Amino acid sequence: MKMNRRGFIKACGFMAGYAVLGVNLTKEAVASSMNFVGLRQKSVYDADAKIYKVRKSQDNPMIAKIYDHKDGFLHEGPCGHMSHHLLHTHYVDRSARLAALKAKGFKFNL
Amino acid sequence: MKKIEGVMAQTNAPKGIDPDGIFFVQVDPTKCEACGTCEEVCATGAIQAINEDGIRAVVDPAACMNCGQCLTNCPYSAIYEGVSFVDEIFEKLQDPDTVVVSMPAPAVRYGLGESFGAPTGTYVGGQMHAALRKLGFDYIWDNEFTADVTIMEEGTELIQRVKEQGKKGARPLPQFTSCCPGWVKFTETFYPDLLPNLSSCKSPIGMLGPLSKTYGAHETHTPAKKIYTVSIMPCIAKKYEGLRPELADSGFRDIDATINTRELAYMIKTAGIDFNSLPSQKPDPILGDSTGAATIFGNSGGVMEAALRLAYEVLSGQTLKNPDIKVVRTHEGINTADVAVPGFGTVKVAVASGLANAAKLCDEVRAGKSPYHFIEIMSCPGGCVNGGGQPIDPEVTASLFRSTVAKINKRFRARRVSA
Numbered sequence: 001m002k003m004n005r006r007g008f009i010k011a012c013g014f015m016a017g018y019a020v021l022g023v024n025l026t027k028e029a030v031a032s033s034m035n036f037v038g039l040r041q042k043s044v045y046d047a048d049a050k051i052y053k054v055r056k057s058q059d060n061p062m063i064a065k066i067y068d069h070k071d072g073f074l075h076e077g078p079c080g081h082m083s084h085h086l087l088h089t090h091y092v093d094r095s096a097r098l099a100a101l102k103a104k105g106f107k108f109n110l
Numbered sequence: 111m112k113k114i115e116g117v118m119a120q121t122n123a124p125k126g127i128d129p130d131g132i133f134f135v136q137v138d139p140t141k142c143e144a145c146g147t148c149e150e151v152c153a154t155g156a157i158q159a160i161n162e163d164g165i166r167a168v169v170d171p172a173a174c175m176n177c178g179q180c181l182t183n184c185p186y187s188a189i190y191e192g193v194s195f196v197d198e199i200f201e202k203l204q205d206p207d208t209v210v211v212s213m214p215a216p217a218v219r220y221g222l223g224e225s226f227g228a229p230t231g232t233y234v235g236g237q238m239h240a241a242l243r244k245l246g247f248d249y250i251w252d253n254e255f256t257a258d259v260t261i262m263e264e265g266t267e268l269i270q271r272v273k274e275q276g277k278k279g280a281r282p283l284p285q286f287t288s289c290c291p292g293w294v295k296f297t298e299t300f301y302p303d304l305l306p307n308l309s310s311c312k313s314p315i316g317m318l319g320p321l322s323k324t325y326g327a328h329e330t331h332t333p334a335k336k337i338y339t340v341s342i343m344p345c346i347a348k349k350y351e352g353l354r355p356e357l358a359d360s361g362f363r364d365i366d367a368t369i370n371t372r373e374l375a376y377m378i379k380t381a382g383i384d385f386n387s388l389p390s391q392k393p394d395p396i397l398g399d400s401t402g403a404a405t406i407f408g409n410s411g412g413v414m415e416a417a418l419r420l421a422y423e424v425l426s427g428q429t430l431k432n433p434d435i436k437v438v439r440t441h442e443g444i445n446t447a448d449v450a451v452p453g454f455g456t457v458k459v460a461v462a463s464g465l466a467n468a469a470k471l472c473d474e475v476r477a478g479k480s481p482y483h484f485i486e487i488m489s490c491p492g493g494c495v496n497g498g499g500q501p502i503d504p505e506v507t508a509s510l511f512r513s514t515v516a517k518i519n520k521r522f523r524a525r526r527v528s529a
Contacts, residue, residue, distance in 0.1 A: 036230055036503045037492035038441060040220045043231035044409045044495060045439070047220075048402035051233065055402035055433045056419045057261035062399040066325065067262065073325045078266035086320045086359050087263055088310040091294065093302035097130070097172035108173050109155035110300050110469055 111190070115225055115372035116502055117181065118190035123198040123367065129353035133192045134176040134346050135498070137167045141188035148180035148189065153465035153489075154300070172299065175465065177292040177489040178346035178498015185507055193349050195340075195367035196377055202338045202367075203246040209336045211326070212247040213318050214238060216254050217344035217408035217494035218371045224501040225375030226385040231495070235405075236390025241378050243391065247340070251326065252393040254400030256318040257407045257416070260289065264311045264413075265420040268484055282307050284460075284475060284482040287413050289313045291351035292489030296465055301472045314407065315341045315348060316357055319364030321397060329396050334362060341368040344408070344497030347489065370499025402433070410463040410493035411440035414486040418449055418457070425454040442491050443467055446482070458482045464491045 003011075054060055067074050074082050102108070112121050124132065137148070137157070144164030148157045156173035157166050157180050168174050181189040202208045219235035228234065239250050267285065274280040288294055288309040297308055311317075319339050327334040341352055351357070352368035369377075378385050393399070403419050406412035415435045422430045437447040440461045449457045460482045462468045468487045474480045490496045 036505065037496040039229075040217075040231035040495035040500075041409045041439075041441065041492060043220050043233050044216075044406055044412070047233045047235070048406050049434070051235070052400070052402035052405060056423070056430070057258035057265075057401055057403045057416060058420050058423065060255075060258045060399060060401045060404075062255060062395060062397075063258050063262060065396075066259070073328075078262040079270065083263055086324060087259065087312055087317045089312045089316065089356060090310070091298055091305045091308060093305065094130070094172070094295065094298040095300070095302045097170075098299050101170050101172055106169060106173070107155065107158075109153065109466075 112194065112196075114191075114194065114196070114376040116187055116507075117372060118187070119194040119196075119373075120190070120192050121194045121197050122192075123195045124193060124353060127353075128355070129350045131171060132350070132353075133168055133171055133174070134349055135168060135174065135178050135181050135189055136192055137165070137180075138188050138190055139165050139167065141186055142166055143186050143188070145185060147183050147185060151179045151183045153469070154296070175292040175295050175299075175489060176347035176350045176498075177465070179490060181346070182496075182498055182500065182502055183506060187502075187507060191346060194373060195369055196373050199340055199367055199369065199377070200380075207336065208338050209248045209332050210246065211249045211251055211322050211337055211339045212242040212342060213251055213253045213315060213322070213339060213365075214242070214342040214374070215315065215344055215348075215408070215494065216257060216405045216412075217497060217500065218342055218374065219405075220408060220495050221344055221371045221497075221500040222375055223385075225372065225379075228386075230503075234385075236392070237385060237388040238374075239393050240388040240391040241374075241383055241385055244383050244388070245377060245381055249322075249326065249330065249397075250391075250393045251318065251322060251397040252400060253314050253318050253341070254404035254407075255393075255397050256314040256321065257404035258401055259317050259321075260311055260314045260407075260413075261403060261416050261420050263317075264288075264309050265417045265424065267309055267311060268417065268421065269424060272483060284480055284485045285309055287484075287486045289407065289413055290488050290494075291345065291347040292465065293468060293487045295347070295350065296468065296489065297472075300469070301476065304472060304475055307475060312357070313351065314404075315343065315365065315368075316351065318397065319352075319357065320360040323360035323362055323364065326397050334360065337362075338366045339364070341365050342370070342374050343368060344371050344494045344500045345490075346370060346498040348499070370497070372499060372501060375501065408494045409439065410442075410488045410491075411438040411445060411461045411486065412493060414438040414459055414461050414484065417484065418459070421457060422449070422451050425457075426452045428452060438486075440493075444470065457484070459484045459486075461486045461488075463488050463493065465489050
């Protein structure tokens with residue numbers, strides 16, 4: 001295909017457009033979604049201030065009931081024996097599988 | 111495959127298998143337009159181009175934290191979910207011998223309404239409880255109650271850690287929060303040396319599962335073996351968490367099924383419930399009542415603020431008059447604050463929104479240069495309200511201009527490769 005002067009300038013215009021758009025598209029997408037998130041965040045803080053009558057965990061009557069020193073289910077208090085059995089956990093080192101992938105030549109961001 | 115609120119999902123309900131081998135999100139190569147948005151939003155790089163045309167895929171579950179940010183940001187709805195429990199939950203709701211318990215997370219009530227035409231962020235907590243009752247859930251328990259329990263446990267753990275510094279066998283500072291399942295897997299995979307810094311507390315849903323089958327079963331005189339617990343989350347990574355083999359402390363599986371906000375909307379629509387005409391109802395007490403401190407768990411910085419509302423009072427012995435601790439509220443990036451507590455001193459805290467920011471704080475801790483007592487991390491920018499399981503922002507798929515440009519790009523690239 002023979003390229004004339006007009007065609008060349010037109011092609012340059014397209015290329016420049018793509019170059020600029022390519023960089024900005026994802027940034028734009030992320031920025032607009034943060035606005036969307038901001039609306040949801042505002043609604044959460046409004047509910048905390050206006051809808052929920054009690055605003056501190058320790059003031060929740062059902063928290064007082066479950067941690068009641070006399071006959072509460074978690075009567076030893078937070079981090080007690082029953083808490084450790086039911087509400088606390090342990091974690092597993094999962095780095096070996098990632099190392100195996102990296103050894104195979106996969107590249108990740110971290 | 112089934113279409114659920116604009117997202118395709120494989121309707122399998124895995125049982126007793128290692129969640130590490132499951133693709134909770136994956137790209138449909140026939141729909142991928144190679145625009146690269148997913149790669150841009152992925153902190154770990156688990157999603158990447160697999161051929162010269164730029165078609166993306168999650169290359170291995172080991173590198174994927176299941177946060178689903180790629181899915182909610184894909185302009186072509188090309189990313190699908192690998193696990194959905196909706197069919198099984200419908201069966202259990204109809205089984206008279208099964209007692210089905212609902213466990214919705216805080217952020218669900220700020221997203222669910224959008225699936226029924228409400229403006230972004232509308233609070234629909236009361237209608238959500240009514241809808242769960244209508245769907246046939248036997249107990250309307252709420253994950254916000256265990257968010258309050260989490261504050262009691264995690265706040266107490268933090269105070270213990272601060273006090274034991276300098277003593278033998280002291281657990282290290284800073285203490286990291288452990289509510290976000292994407293973040294927990296992230297630590298286990300990329301920063302296993304920092305696991306001792308992670309709070310030993312389960313997440314709120316990790317606590318509500320076993321409490322339902324022990325305390326809840328006892329209080330309602332229900333045989334624990336009949337109870338089927340349904341975790342309802344703004345999140346995809348919670349599906350991974352629910353399948354963790356160690357979460358079986360009640361003597362049964364603590365969490366039987368996990369769905370997200372989109373799937374709950376789908377279930378309400380499928381059941382023919384007119385959501386917008388529902389009255390506002392309360393959850394069942396015992397494991398249902400909650401506070402403002404619990405609901406702010408949905409925002410980045412929320413767990414921190416809720417924990418400080420407790421820590422301030424415990425450490426100072428005084429009442430915190432204004433519970434708003436606005437300095438820790440985080441929209442994006444990293445937020446740090448010094449909170450003065452009378453009679454104690456300064457509590458130094460940091461909040462990171464998004465795993466790329468989390469990595470920066472982790473590197474600081476690893477280098478021994480972190481000045482903080484307590485660090486909150488949320489995988490999703492902005493927190494759970496922006497979770498991978500929330501209704502999709504219509505803006506993401508609406509832009510005809512953007513999608514046209516990407517389509518032209520793809521064709522342009524394809525021609526170049528073949529030429």
